[in-house]
Amino acid sequence: MPDQLRSDFLGCYGAGFARTPHIDALAARGTLYDRCLSPAPICVPARASLLTGTTSLENGILNNGAWLRPDRRECGLHSWPELLSEAGYRTYAVGKMHFYPWDASEGFQVRSISEDKRQIGILDDYAQFLASRGKHKQHAREFAGYHENGGACLSPLKPDEQVDLWCADRAISILEQHDGSQPFAMMIGFPSPHCPYDPPPEIADLFDPADMPPPLPETRESEALRPWLIANMKNPWADIDYSVFTDDQKAKVRAHYSALIHIVDKAVGRVIATLERMGLHKNTIVVFSSDHGDFVGDYSLVCKNFFMDPSIRVPMIVAGPGVPFEIRYDTVALSDLYPTFLELAGVSPRENCSFTSLLRPPREEPRTICGATHRGFMIEKGRKKLARYVGGVVTLHDMEADPGEQLNLADDPGWHFTRQELDAFLTEWQVQESIKGHSEKAIVYSAESKPELGNEPGILGPGWRRPYPFSSETTRS
Template sequence: MSRKAKNILFVMFDQLRFDYLSCAGHPTLETPHLDALAAKGVRFSHCYVQSPICGASRMSFYTGRYVHSHGSAWNNFPLKVGEVTLGDHLRARGMDSWLIGKTHMSVDQEGLDRLGISRDGIIGARVAECGFDVFLRDDGLWGEGPAGFYDKKRSPYNEYLKGQGYEAENPWQHNANAGVDEDGNVASGWFMRHADKAANIREEDSETPWLTSQAMEFIKAQDASGSGPWMCHLSYIKPHWPYIVPAPYHDMYGANHVLPVVRSESELEDTHPVYEQFMQNEIGQTFSMPGVREKVIPAYMGLIKQADDQMGRLFRWLEETGHMDDTMIVVTSDHGDYLGDHWLGEKDLFHDPSVRVPLIVYDPSEQADATRGTVCDALVESIDLAATFVDLAGGDVPDHVLEGYSLLPFLHGQTPDTWREFAVSEYDYSATPEAAALDLDPKQARLFMLADNEWKFVFADGGFRPLLFDLKNDPDELNDLGADPDYAEVVEMFLGRLSEWARRPSQRTTVSSEFLEGKRTGSSSSVGIFIGVYDERDLPPEVIEKTITYK
């Protein structure tokens, strides 16, 4: 039987570092199922997200456009009505687009109201859900405090847990993401000292197995209905904090499995003001405390191990149902996690632990046989996936809208005609305490990263100097050269690149280059418009006939 990718399974983990897979070189964490997928596909070793924060990064994945273009620049910034999404592109090519899990999408309700679009209709529902049809949406943060829930929407996961017999009012918070202390009290996973405890939940009921089961139910439903090709975005909630995982994963790893921290005392000297503010926030300070990494990272590794086991479960089922022969499988993440590297926690800035993500692409098609098990070190951006999916679905990639490049040539052993010289990521931190501490106008609290194979450059708006790292000689990015006059030419080169990138026609999305080139050769005289003509006798009679005669 010939093998051809008809469907797409687009798997995203939340906050998974690029280097926390054994196929990516992690020496103590075992991820055999993702390793096996990489052995059957291509692992892209230098994939950068377009923003190191959940919401903005995901909106770039889902639109195929830079943050600078779509404007949803931070968590819960609405994606404006009118942005063409992956679902729009795929449906136009005969492929359905479905969501299972998280998007971090915030709807542009003002835009819907202005246009008179109701969320009750199919168009409004898709606009409100980032272009997806929803099999199940759960953003996975059901924290609850004195002011109520963090996420005001209904929690499908909490409803599932209550149906499984969990009695807490908020079992996400008190079971799935909490343990039990020595006195029988709730030991919340919000507090990292509890990271070594087992979550108070049956492993099979925890978030990652639950979403895996939902994906299998979705595919069963598609098979039963006999519907056409589909793209399923299976978007996991973990290994994002809270850092706590159920047994048996809670004690699979210990302090002896934690890699040495990547940071230097020199980073604390003459520190860039923006970088310094993020070092000083609570999570940066906590991860800099003795013993915290040794407590937290084993739980993070356990969450990844559980995720890998669930990938094994899913991949075996896809084999049994024949879908490994007709489904492209993509595994990636929306950003990484510092875990104490560079004196930081969480994400936000542009060192590799934050902005670089894993990317594995398996194409069952026979054209991809020559590249199986290879590693591609091309500069890849997360927006390339939208272009890849559109390319796979058929038809030309609309490059006046989609700003990435299709990865199919790499998968099929070909050299793309053109490829980027540098990757770009952006961060608008205007809504953060760090911007307030720096007394920045919201329009100035922006960072832009440009990275090539030799350098990583960060432009800091607001009158700050840039950051610069020599990736060849300082791959751990410990020595900031941005203020060193010996590297002024490199800084100038990147400023020129940033200027060139910022001038691209990113908002010209309603007309293609082909349309514009066609306009050049068209003549207004053919439709009775004559600009700059002095004498009608200089024109062919058939052109002016309707202009100078009447009946």
């Protein structure tokens, strides 16, 4: 799971300029899902949703400044590594997970940690590795080209010191030490190609900015959203001003982004080669996806947060024994991986899980996918996408006729009924998920005595004690 990787910068998704042979080979021997959406396109919300199989409204994580409740297990909310560990799996996490605190296990039995490239103060395992080389984490403003190239800069680290290859090497070391008598589940969180766009010079030189596809033009709606992003990127964590974002800067950013993806591809290749060398590929499912995308200059934006495709459309590749070699064109969601992992391990997800296993055949009816962040809400059904943003911007796009989202149909009279239908679906979803998000506060109303719920002599009698937090796994009357 690389960080902030949009699908259309991979060769297997049609990027002729990409250098991703190992990821492309993985796609060629498995199932490639053409349209996978990350409905909460921000690092922590996307990861919290994937970890627990809940939407961002249900789990309450709408931005990077929040995390799951410490007593979530008492509320009946279990992570997939917890459930797989209980089912007899050895569970490993390598690289970036973006948990709070950063060294929390969240169900993984073994962690080797390298957190976000922006969180330079975290003394994780990768920081210790750099210290052993006489080096340390640095803010990208210290790197050559950072401000003048719109965030595209050159890392002073040697290629073998680069964080994604370190993650691959740590994963390989764990695999080599794994006891083969026990099944394993491993998640590798590569910190790239998340900004800063900082490949080492020898990798950056492989990509010519002139070869990059031109960015999508600004729209009236993106211009209305852009001031928030400019203000956000001026904060100390990024310390960069995108008030002016030139074509040359955009091309440079896209080239450096591609260079980081090339490094991720090398890392993926190393891990897959190890699986093959150890014979583990014969009974191992490999999944490649990402938490969200990156605008890298589209609409004069960078990073994510908004619901246009460069931000929410991510790769989804599944390969391994029993997986068909095909391209699927039905729309799926990133957190569909939660029930997928459980199904592969023979574990049943809870009844009200919001997502669907990727192992199930495509639905006959178009999939409805909704999402929420601190910037707004979105819904896509049948390739018609509606988004409502903080501040009042509303967009409606026909993703088949207008994949670049240049023509906003929200106020088009001919699309009134489509907007009305999508609005109704989205409102219903918001209400349902908000109720689920407060299920731990539920009161089981019954005039009868229910000792197993702790309400003897009954909710109507004196002295009744309310069970809190209420768990969805508790027997209901």
